[in-house]
Amino acid sequence: MNETQKQNYRARMAVAQLFRSVLNQNDERAKLMKRLGVDTMPIIVPALGRTLASNIREAASRHFESGEEHIIVPVCLPSHKSESLKLCVLTISTGDAKTFWQLDMNDLHDSVEMAQVVEALDSNKKWDVKELDSQQQQELKDLATTV
Structure with a gap:
């Protein structure tokens, strides 16, 4: 693994860790599982904005x-409005997600x-989109350097 690949891996693992920390707040894990209609937490495949959709698809x-039916994809992106980051959470499913905007x-x-x-998602049809506060941004930076 070259240095660029290592940095990309560390950043994606930091996104996964940040997402897990968000799930542990305010019963978010249970809410997500209820919304998906599952008993166990789906697989998490973290992504950065520059991650190719084909890699996530594979x-x-x-x-x-x-045998999995749902894959959760937290995507960390820079916010266009400010110098912050945002975490968008997408769900990839083998079946129809009747309550969500769908993309094949x-x-x-x-x-x-x-x-x-x-x-590409219509802004009023995105789900689980959250601006990261300064503490979460620092946590993401710290995780990226330590993972």
């Missing part, structure tokens, strides 16, 4: 082949990045 496919990952070109996927 990872999800491997998990679907092993197979229809995406291989060069599409996750930031483009998030931007």
Whole structure:
């Protein structure tokens, strides 16, 4: 693994850790599981804005082949409004998610990045979008350097 790949891996693991910390607040884990109609927490595949959607699609496919029905994809992006970051949480599912706006990952070109996927979602139909406060941004930076 070269240095760029190591940095990318560390950043994605930091996104996963940040998402897990958000799930542990205010019963968010139970709310998410209820919304998805599942008894166990789905697999988490973290992404950065520059992560290729095709990489996420391939990872999800491997998990679907092993019997998973849902994959949770937290995507960390810079906020266009300020110098902050935001965490957008997408769900990839083998079935129809009747309450969510849907996008077929197979229809995406291989060069599409996750930031483009998030931007393509109608702003009033996005879910689990949260601006990260300064403490969470620092936590993300700290995690990225220690993971």
